[in-house]
Amino acid sequence: MKVAKFGGTSLANAEQIKKVCKIIRADQERRVVVVSAPGKRFREDTKVTDLLIQYAERFLEAGEAPKEKQAIFARYQEIVKELQLSAEVGGQIEAELDTVLSNQKNLSAERFMDAVKAAGEDTCAKVVAHYLRSLGEDAHYVNPLDAGLLVTDEVGNAHVLPEAYEKLASLGADRGITIFPGFFGFTKSGDLVTFSRGGSDITGSILAAAVKADVYENFTDVDSVYVVNPNLVAHPVEVKEITYREMRELSYSGFGVFHEEALIPAYQANIPVCIKNTNNPAAPGTMIVNEPPVSTKRVSGIASDSGFCSIYVSKYLMNREIGFGRKLLQILEEEGLSYEHSPSGIDNISVILRERDLTVEKEARIVERISRELRVDDVSVTHGLALVMIVGEGMRQSVGTTARAAAALAQAKINLEMINQGSSEVSMMFGVKAVDADRAVIALYQEFFCNEEENQPVLASHVSSVSV
Amino acid sequence: MKVAKFGGTSLANAEQIKKVCKIIRADQERRVVVVSAPGKRFREDTKVTDLLIQYAERFLEAGEAPKEKQAIFARYQEIVKELQLSAEVGGQIEAELDTVLSNQKNLSAERFMDAVKAAGEDTCAKVVAHYLRSLGEDAHYVNPLDAGLLVTDEVGNAHVLPEAYEKLASLGADRGITIFPGFFGFTKSGDLVTFSRGGSDITGSILAAAVKADVYENFTDVDSVYVVNPNLVAHPVEVKEITYREMRELSYSGFGVFHEEALIPAYQANIPVCIKNTNNPAAPGTMIVNEPPVSTKRVSGIASDSGFCSIYVSKYLMNREIGFGRKLLQILEEEGLSYEHSPSGIDNISVILRERDLTVEKEARIVERISRELRVDDVSVTHGLALVMIVGEGMRQSVGTTARAAAALAQAKINLEMINQGSSEVSMMFGVKAVDADRAVIALYQEFFCNEEENQPVLASHVSSVSV
Numbered sequence: 001m002k003v004a005k006f007g008g009t010s011l012a013n014a015e016q017i018k019k020v021c022k023i024i025r026a027d028q029e030r031r032v033v034v035v036s037a038p039g040k041r042f043r044e045d046t047k048v049t050d051l052l053i054q055y056a057e058r059f060l061e062a063g064e065a066p067k068e069k070q071a072i073f074a075r076y077q078e079i080v081k082e083l084q085l086s087a088e089v090g091g092q093i094e095a096e097l098d099t100v101l102s103n104q105k106n107l108s109a110e111r112f113m114d115a116v117k118a119a120g121e122d123t124c125a126k127v128v129a130h131y132l133r134s135l136g137e138d139a140h141y142v143n144p145l146d147a148g149l150l151v152t153d154e155v156g157n158a159h160v161l162p163e164a165y166e167k168l169a170s171l172g173a174d175r176g177i178t179i180f181p182g183f184f185g186f187t188k189s190g191d192l193v194t195f196s197r198g199g200s201d202i203t204g205s206i207l208a209a210a211v212k213a214d215v216y217e218n219f220t221d222v223d224s225v226y227v228v229n230p231n232l233v234a235h236p237v238e239v240k241e242i243t244y245r246e247m248r249e250l251s252y253s254g255f256g257v258f259h260e261e262a263l264i265p266a267y268q269a270n271i272p273v274c275i276k277n278t279n280n281p282a283a284p285g286t287m288i289v290n291e292p293p294v295s296t297k298r299v300s301g302i303a304s305d306s307g308f309c310s311i312y313v314s315k316y317l318m319n320r321e322i323g324f325g326r327k328l329l330q331i332l333e334e335e336g337l338s339y340e341h342s343p344s345g346i347d348n349i350s351v352i353l354r355e356r357d358l359t360v361e362k363e364a365r366i367v368e369r370i371s372r373e374l375r376v377d378d379v380s381v382t383h384g385l386a387l388v389m390i391v392g393e394g395m396r397q398s399v400g401t402t403a404r405a406a407a408a409l410a411q412a413k414i415n416l417e418m419i420n421q422g423s424s425e426v427s428m429m430f431g432v433k434a435v436d437a438d439r440a441v442i443a444l445y446q447e448f449f450c451n452e453e454e455n456q457p458v459l460a461s462h463v464s465s466v467s468v
Numbered sequence: 469m470k471v472a473k474f475g476g477t478s479l480a481n482a483e484q485i486k487k488v489c490k491i492i493r494a495d496q497e498r499r500v501v502v503v504s505a506p507g508k509r510f511r512e513d514t515k516v517t518d519l520l521i522q523y524a525e526r527f528l529e530a531g532e533a534p535k536e537k538q539a540i541f542a543r544y545q546e547i548v549k550e551l552q553l554s555a556e557v558g559g560q561i562e563a564e565l566d567t568v569l570s571n572q573k574n575l576s577a578e579r580f581m582d583a584v585k586a587a588g589e590d591t592c593a594k595v596v597a598h599y600l601r602s603l604g605e606d607a608h609y610v611n612p613l614d615a616g617l618l619v620t621d622e623v624g625n626a627h628v629l630p631e632a633y634e635k636l637a638s639l640g641a642d643r644g645i646t647i648f649p650g651f652f653g654f655t656k657s658g659d660l661v662t663f664s665r666g667g668s669d670i671t672g673s674i675l676a677a678a679v680k681a682d683v684y685e686n687f688t689d690v691d692s693v694y695v696v697n698p699n700l701v702a703h704p705v706e707v708k709e710i711t712y713r714e715m716r717e718l719s720y721s722g723f724g725v726f727h728e729e730a731l732i733p734a735y736q737a738n739i740p741v742c743i744k745n746t747n748n749p750a751a752p753g754t755m756i757v758n759e760p761p762v763s764t765k766r767v768s769g770i771a772s773d774s775g776f777c778s779i780y781v782s783k784y785l786m787n788r789e790i791g792f793g794r795k796l797l798q799i800l801e802e803e804g805l806s807y808e809h810s811p812s813g814i815d816n817i818s819v820i821l822r823e824r825d826l827t828v829e830k831e832a833r834i835v836e837r838i839s840r841e842l843r844v845d846d847v848s849v850t851h852g853l854a855l856v857m858i859v860g861e862g863m864r865q866s867v868g869t870t871a872r873a874a875a876a877l878a879q880a881k882i883n884l885e886m887i888n889q890g891s892s893e894v895s896m897m898f899g900v901k902a903v904d905a906d907r908a909v910i911a912l913y914q915e916f917f918c919n920e921e922e923n924q925p926v927l928a929s930h931v932s933s934v935s936v
Contacts, residue, residue, distance in 0.1 A: 345892025410868035418890025424813025
């Protein structure tokens with residue numbers, strides 16, 4: 001059995017939904033289908049989820065938002081009409097949507113927002129189920145509440161509860177095709193809560209794990225994952241196969257193809273994930289698997305993310321002070337900050353954080369606390385850093401990968417603010433100034449993917465070849 | 469005014485003591501002199517301090533140790549005789565030494581051990597003062613108790629108390645030449661406590677800071693500090709000038725010329741330190757200064773130290789767990805361990821520790837605690853690591869140092885277990901297998917010091933030159 005999830009662009013309009021249903025019907029193994037809300041039909045278009053958020057915000061402010069509501073209805077009406085669904089079906093779908101949008105249950109503001117956001121996926125699932133039935137398929141919409149998709153009560157950031165898997169497992173035994181809305185679940189008390197944005201990927205992964213699917217197909221609008229951001233490099237090398245670990249490291253640093261959290265359920269249940277293109281389903285796509293293929297390239301991908309800052313602390317003989325690092329991290333923890341990395345010298349340590357977590361007030365308070373509580377010689381904050389990551393299973397085993405990477409960056413005249421290597425077996429991380437990040441990624445791509453010899457063991461003499 | 473400290477080999481026998489006194493007399497600014505205990509006269513010889521330790525151990529076991537005591541007396545008797553000091557002086561020195569060795573004060577075992585160890589320096593200082601007086605100099609032995617060298621009550625590992633500096637300052641106003649024994653001080657209660665081994669360097673540094681010396685001269689048996697361990701490389705490049713920070717980083721990783729703690733008082737009081745050779749006092753030596761010279765080389769030194777191990781911990785989505793790193797470090801702290809470095813990946817973190825701190829029992833307990841308390845996916849310990857350090861002010865500013873270093877190591881077929889760069893501005897650290905450490909140091913020395921172009925900015929094309 002296959003669990004297939006279709007993203008927003010795959011469901012943006014009737015034409016796309018027809019492609020989706022053609023894909024579903026082309027393989028009888030595709031028995032559980034997860035859908036997003038309709039995405040953009042063209043570049044300047046607005047995603048249905050964004051229309052819903054605009055509606056909810058206006059409604060909460062003004063008690064009504066007829067213009068915004070009409071924009072949402074219009075999207076679904078167009079789809080229903082072009083799919084030639086009956087007026088009765090259209091009316092029923094619209095009535096159910098209107099129940100949510102009118103807040104007939106008198107939900108609190110935050111619960112209302114979550115319910116409205118979720119209505120995008122929910123309505124879309126109903127539309128797809130109706131359309132498949134109109135084509136003669138035995139398809140049925142399933143509500144996450146009835147199916148038992150139990151989640152934590154974290155509004156807008158729910159996490160699946162372990163007992164959900166057992167309940168959801170019975171979906172695998174359902175007759176016909178199950179159409180399941182992505183992006184949300186229900187608390188044990190029956191309250192609707194959404195996952196973080198883009199969370200339909202998570203729903204698909206949970207269902208694939210629950211029904212023990214042979215594969216979790218994730219249909220998007222690209223033929224495959226690329227080894228580097230295609231906005232930086234024209235026609236980059238495609239990734240045929242990548243491991244969960246590699247994908248996780250790449251997702252972390254701005255590799256936006258697949259939702260970061262979505263890998264977990266599939267990973268834990270060892271379900272392969274296949275990233276495919278709704279617009280080109282014949283393309284093999286990218287397989288995300290547990291074990292690296294024997295023929296794996298040393299480097300599987302290159303990514304970068306900006307928006308990091310570094311807190312530098314120095315104190316003479318710091319390294320003799322048992323507990324210094326722990327106390328420093330404790331201050332950050334008490335300020336609610338999670339840190340990313342912590343390179344250290346002999347008498348100094350830096351902590352790399354995401355800038356978005358550090359307000360001006362928080363920064364001032366942390367600097368003051370470090371200075372006062374840890375009696376350091378120096379503490380300062382550097383902003384505008386980016387992390388550039390090279391990811392590849394087995395990279396660590398090959399002498400010279402660091403040399404090639406460092407030489408490529410040096411040739412591009414990019415200074416290394418930080419190197420972090422030695423814990424992960426699959427990645428190597430370079431800190432650079434944010435302004436240099438794109439050039440760094442391009443330089444590394446050229447070194448590792450535009451070089452005939454990229455699978456050769458590398459010596460210094462080899463490094464020179466990049467300068468040719 | 470200069471404070472001059474002479475090490476054990478500089479005082480190993482009468483001939484060496486004569487050299488020392490010639491040096492003292494050659495410069496009227498040398499008004500405060502700190503001496504070690506006599507060191508080895510030849511390769512197989514035993515240092516007086518080691519003779520004293522052997523004596524104290526035997527005495528504590530057996531209540532007497534005549535053979536061991538005689539060995540100590542013999543060393544001083546030989547010196548006194550060859551310096552042609554009077555029998556009266558010799559007898560007085562020996563009697564005072566015997567008071568300590570016989571434990572006439574009925575000290576506890578650990579206090580006795582400290583007192584006996586300190587007697588090496590103390591007796592030597594008396595000998596030197598007598599000899600200088602015999603040459604007509606106005607020299608006088610000063611006892612650290614009388615001078616106010618107040619220290620913490622940590623037996624064998626004392627630290628200077630802040631109030632000591634004020635008391636010791638008056639030494640600068642003393643007439644003539646002060647001869648001061650290194651290695652020990654006294655608690656506020658008047659108990660003798662030694663510094664850590666090699667601590668005469670610390671005494672000299674404290675005195676230099678207290679009397680606000682123009683320079684702290686540290687006389688040893690080498691013409692200068694070398695950029696690399698001369699046991700690994702024949703006739704390595706000499707260091708003319710190096711900053712405190714560079715020296716501190718090098719001392720940390722096995723650069724044994726100067727006691728690690730000894731830099732602190734000089735550093736804090738901004739007193740330049742000059743490492744000179746008793747056997748070749750005309751050589752300019754190595755200056756340790758606050759600010760790097762303008763003409764500084766990018767790399768000032770290369771050093772390595774083995775005996776490290778790494779605790780690797782992995783847990784899916786670790787980086788989202790606020791406080792994970794802090795909790796991990798807290799477990800180590802609770803086990804009394806100070807950690808060295810902590811490289812991290814996305815879902816994993818390693819902690820580098822000194823192996824000597826980790827017993828088999830402690831290791832098992834820590835692994836069990838990490839596994840249980842942090843509910844990690846994986847935890848393992850790797851032994852036999854070495855850290856190789858490249859140190860140089862301004863190194864960070866120059867694009868390509870990393871590339872050159874990594875290429876040189878790759879060419880030597882040395883795999884990098886870890887790279888730690890990004891906090892210290894003056895060093896870069898590579899983790900390698902201990903068996904590879906010497907080869908790594910040699911490869912880096914060849915790259916950075918046996919290359920005409922070592923001060924050029926480095927591009928990949930330059931890196932290739934190491935392979936020629």
